[in-house]
Amino acid sequence: MGVLSQIPAGVITGDNVRKLFEYAREKKVSEQFRSTPRRTLRSFTIDPLLHCYTATLPMACALTYPVLLSIPAVELVADVHVVRHSCTWILAAPHQAAGENCVDEIIADFSFSSLRRKQAINVTSSSVVNAVLEAARDINSPIILQCSQGGSAFFGGKGLKNTEKQEASIAGSIAAAHYIRAIAPAYGIPVVLHTDHCAKKLLPWFDGMLDADEAYFKEHGEPLFSSHMLDLSEESKEDNIKECVHYFKRMAKMGQWLEMEIGITGGEEDGVDNTNADNASLYTQPEDIWDVYAALSAISPNFSIAAAFGNVHGVYKPGNVVLRPELLGKHQAYAKEQTKGTQGERPLFLVFHGGSGSSKDEIKEAVENGVVKMNVDTDTQFAYLIGIRDFVLNKKGYLMSQVGNPDGADKPNKKYYDPRVWVREGEKTLAERVKVACQDLGDVNQC
Numbered sequence: 001m002g003v004l005s006q007i008p009a010g011v012i013t014g015d016n017v018r019k020l021f022e023y024a025r026e027k028k029v030s031e032q033f034r035s036t037p038r039r040t041l042r043s044f045t046i047d048p049l050l051h052c053y054t055a056t057l058p059m060a061c062a063l064t065y066p067v068l069l070s071i072p073a074v075e076l077v078a079d080v081h082v083v084r085h086s087c088t089w090i091l092a093a094p095h096q097a098a099g100e101n102c103v104d105e106i107i108a109d110f111s112f113s114s115l116r117r118k119q120a121i122n123v124t125s126s127s128v129v130n131a132v133l134e135a136a137r138d139i140n141s142p143i144i145l146q147c148s149q150g151g152s153a154f155f156g157g158k159g160l161k162n163t164e165k166q167e168a169s170i171a172g173s174i175a176a177a178h179y180i181r182a183i184a185p186a187y188g189i190p191v192v193l194h195t196d197h198c199a200k201k202l203l204p205w206f207d208g209m210l211d212a213d214e215a216y217f218k219e220h221g222e223p224l225f226s227s228h229m230l231d232l233s234e235e236s237k238e239d240n241i242k243e244c245v246h247y248f249k250r251m252a253k254m255g256q257w258l259e260m261e262i263g264i265t266g267g268e269e270d271g272v273d274n275t276n277a278d279n280a281s282l283y284t285q286p287e288d289i290w291d292v293y294a295a296l297s298a299i300s301p302n303f304s305i306a307a308a309f310g311n312v313h314g315v316y317k318p319g320n321v322v323l324r325p326e327l328l329g330k331h332q333a334y335a336k337e338q339t340k341g342t343q344g345e346r347p348l349f350l351v352f353h354g355g356s357g358s359s360k361d362e363i364k365e366a367v368e369n370g371v372v373k374m375n376v377d378t379d380t381q382f383a384y385l386i387g388i389r390d391f392v393l394n395k396k397g398y399l400m401s402q403v404g405n406p407d408g409a410d411k412p413n414k415k416y417y418d419p420r421v422w423v424r425e426g427e428k429t430l431a432e433r434v435k436v437a438c439q440d441l442g443d444v445n446q447c
Contacts, residue, residue, distance in 0.1 A: 200235060
């Protein structure tokens with residue numbers, strides 16, 4: 001092939017990225033470009049002050065989701081196109097037309113087979129955001145930060161009124177997105193901005209975020225959020241798909257990714273209570289998955305499906321939850337049959353909800369069957385508490401008053417009750433749990 005043949009197909013590491021840019025430097029190609037068509041690398045520029053490349057990629061590209069990616073600088077960058085061929089996205093040499101089977105010279109081959117692992121963590125405050133970013137930086141891995149409707153309202157402040165119009169949730173999610181965009185580059189790792197479950201009664205929240213996306217897109221050429229989730233699983237399959245199609249057409253104009261859910265995730269989250277759901281509804285059928293795929297793929301390839309395979313929000317006693325990740329493999333086989341193999345072995349991009357408490361073997365099997373995103377919230381909530389709880393219990397004698405502690409009646413306690421001290425303890429234990437979640441998913445050293 002003659003171009004970076006030493007880079008294994010489907011493997012993206014920091015070393016391979018450096019080789020790619022070394023090649024670009026040797027070729028002395030242009031410093032910046034805006035690629036076409038849409039849903040390719042949207043922009044690539046050199047920051048002379050930070051000495052880094054900053055690229056905005058869409059979800060279906062190298063990192064699966066749209067991200068803001070910062071890479072230590074080499075001096076020049078190649079003009080490239082991203083070309084889709086089956087389930088592989090290829091970074092093609094300069095001046096190649098974007099389309100299948102038109103690549104004479106391949107710079108790097110980004111195959112989904114090795115990139116189907118991105119951990120998603122729910123965030124409810126700037127403190128939680130910072131802790132998750134710290135963990136992702138330490139393990140050198142991209143991360144998905146997502147806000148639920150309730151988490152968004154909390155981010156904005158519980159003092160805000162949140163009526164059926166979802167004013168607080170809209171304001172809080174937009175505030176979270178802007179905060180993450182402002183702080184994430186300092187951590188130097190790719191970040192995805194996503195929103196979690198949106199049931200039918202919460203659609204005003206979804207509409208408000210899309211309004212913000214479109215306004216941001218008009219000014220910056222990209223949406224404010226990378227992606228959103230619609231969870232209309234409580235509706236009929238027909239209504240679920242109809243609403244998803246309606247919103248996806250609007251999102252696709254901005255190159256956004258849609259995550260949808262079909263089949264119910266058990267348990268309770270953000271006021272949606274499925275604790276007494278019929279057991280059969282916890283396992284989605286292949287035919288239902290195919291109906292979703294057929295409807296959404298006609299609009300854009302940028303979507304994923306949260307298919308139920310026994311998932312439950314929360315953590316329960318062993319044996320109370322029966323996960324069947326092998327069903328995901330059957331969904332893939334059925335979709336492959338329907339597409340006659342034209343979309344590869346695993347045409348579906350699947351999402352693992354209710355990941356807290358899952359065994360490593362269950363996670364491994366889910367990933368092998370095409371899971372591209374896994375949600376962890378309950379475990380990380382508890383992890384955040386652990387640090388604060390232990391600090392308060394261990395330092396109780398220093399927290400009962402502003403002055404006076406076991407060291408003396410006149411000793412001040414400010415260095416103990418300062419929120420920066422005990423909140424930081426929560427951040428530390430949360431960051432460690434996020435690292436474990438990413439390691440369980442195999443999502444480490446991916447930058």
